């Protein structure tokens with residue numbers, strides 16, 4: 001019996017040769033890796049494998065993957081997972097974004113797309129029920145995100161109408177695209193969708209740029225793939241939505257109340273490049289956003305009733321015409337407090353700018369905050385930057401974001417991301433790397449999400465980034481048990497949104513079973529499937545390269561700043577406890593069957609069916 | 623005698639969740655099939671979600687236009703009923719509709735139009751359940767000038783854009 005929930009076909013696009021083929025996975029692979037992050041990691045292992053350390057993530061050979069999962073479109077909150085070798089961590093990041101592209105690619109008959117090679121000139125991929133083709137995108141290259149989407153909506157609607165004029169009105173296609181940051185290979189650039197949705201972590205926007213791939217576009221008219229037990233799926237679908245609808249906080253505010261709360265209540269919000277994590281700036285309160293800027297307070301993605309999105313628009317003043325979402329907490333923090341900006345309008349402006357330029361709204365402003373701290377400390381000067389870079393100066397950060405996107409002046413250095421920029425600036429200034437790395441807030445090159453660990457009052461704890469195969473990614477933090485295996489790792493592989501996930505694991509796994517027909521349980525995911533995916537990610541992360549590799553133990557750690565006592569607020573003096581980080585990191589490694597330095601053990605690899613990985617781990621073992 | 627039952631639509635309240643599409647296709651197609659839903663939600667620009675469905679014009683231009691009498695109206699609720707056997711997929715109803723609402727089904731190529739689910743529309747149920755109320759049942763009679771609601775969704779979105787985004791709204795749809 002073919003497993004349910006899969007369209008059953010993938011697209012394999014060689015951009016250099018302009019060839020497009022179809023392929024499928026054996027049922028066994030799907031049962032083991034499911035979809036999304038899991039299948040992407042498997043593809044990377046199969047296609048790159050032992051050549052991993054030599055593969056430059058921005059070289060044509062890097063496979064760029066867009067992967068749905070079997071639960072995509074059925075379980076509330078449709079998303080897609082973007083992956084490949086990450087130019088930021090040199091490992092694998094499963095970076096998900098909400099987009100109707102996920103729906104259209106599946107209704108066109110495909111579970112995902114793998115791109116290799118590099119197009120001679122800019123192109124986009126267009127997928128319809130009739131198949132896939134590459135379309136010239138020279139006229140779109142250079143356009144910002146918003147304009148790209150406006151043009152594509154019109155152009156593709158017209159193309160489809162011309163091809164089939166008699167079927168009635170054509171809807172706009174599902175689209176993911178890059179802005180100038182991706183085009184110019186800003187290392188941590190995002191893959192964008194719906195003007196303000198992003199697959200932000202991992203830097204896959206720059207991978208698209210390196211391939212001359214401006215966008216992926218799909219319009220499918222088919223039915224969603226058949227599932228194993230339709231009656232159960234329908235009932236579980238109704239149930240899962242009832243859980244979404246009880247999430248009243250998210251329905252009302254999304255995460256938009258946390259821009260104040262994570263500062264004032266939990267002291268876990270980056271303020272001025274994490275020099276503080278507390279603030280009591282009431283201007284950041286959610287009513288200031290809601291009353292003045294929100295033009296739609298219940299905004300959903302496909303098949304979602306959590307509707308954490310709210311449409312923001314600035315209708316008067318100097319940033320008139322800016323449109324984005326909430327901003328959600330991450331961008332309130334990173335495009336706001338982290339830059340010393342506490343005005344909602346200015347915060348919306350920087351957020352909109354991230355969207356338009358195709359920067360990741362977490363990672364780019366982490367780097368900008370880093371630059372501003374170096375300026376504060378006199379390490380970077382007005383002469384280096386070209387202007388004063390003071391905290392809270394929205395216009396200065398606006399300029400810097402442009403310079404990064406277009407790689408001008410110091411922007412060219414900062415476009416390498418916080419970690420690599422730190423090394424470059426150290427070199428420039430003749431300083432020791434450590435003197436500059438001590439202000440860099442990243443793990444494995446991935447700038448840390450806006451949830452600190454020092455106060456220990458947020459969901460993030462001591463080793464949650466330090467031990468993670470996705471480094472600073474706040475959507476994939478780890479604990480010392482197995483629970484993240486059935487949390488982030490599962491959601492990113494089944495591919496649905498973390499904010500629609502039911503509090504009932506039983507419901508989620510019943511759903512998974514009813515869709516696929518696989519004998520899947522929470523327990524099997526925690527013990528076998530999840531660890532298999534993460535262990536393979538870990539192996540590839542260890543191999544890293546070619547420009548940067550991460551050392552076991554030394555780099556399985558928090559940024560130095562997390563060990564400086566909080567200077568202000570109710571949790572003043574608190575600090576992440578190094579001993580606890582070590583103990584719990586060890587416990588995490590042990591749970592997964594990795595040795596005390598985090599290297600997967602031979603017996604673990606054998607047990608997980610990854611024996612062929614073992615020879616490559618030999619050199620990391622002491 | 624046509625009973626006054628009509629689905630009032632408020633695109634500014636639409637979240638874009640598309641549960642109406644999923645519920646409609648479950649009911650009519652037996653499985654989730656967004657493009658075979660009798661209500662389709664267009665999004666010419668993010669934030670501008672426009673539910674697009676038949677508005678039961680008082681004079682039914684589609685029924686008039688059909689050369690083979692495949693279309694008729696349901697005597698209870700005034701929905702347009704398609705006789706799929708008779709339909710020749712000529713597209714006359716699509717061209718006659720002021721809002722280009724009917725479409726040819728992606729499966730069998732037959733004209734596809736909302737039938738009001740026999741008086742209890744599934745789309746309204748799920749939309750109401752989630753508290754969006756972008757679709758609500760109203761009992762007003764012909765005074766609502768239903769035909770005026772049969773509009774191209776991109777045109778509706780252009781208006782909505784200015785309503786929501788002010789001047790900037792003029793730029794977001796080409």
Ligand code: SF4
Nearest residue numbers: 636637639640642749
């Ligand atoms: S169910 Fe209601 S809110 Fe959701 S897409 Fe349909 S009309 Fe819009």
Ligand code: SF4
Nearest residue numbers: 676677679684719772
């Ligand atoms: S809206 Fe279109 S389909 Fe509906 S009655 Fe009017 S002409 Fe016919």
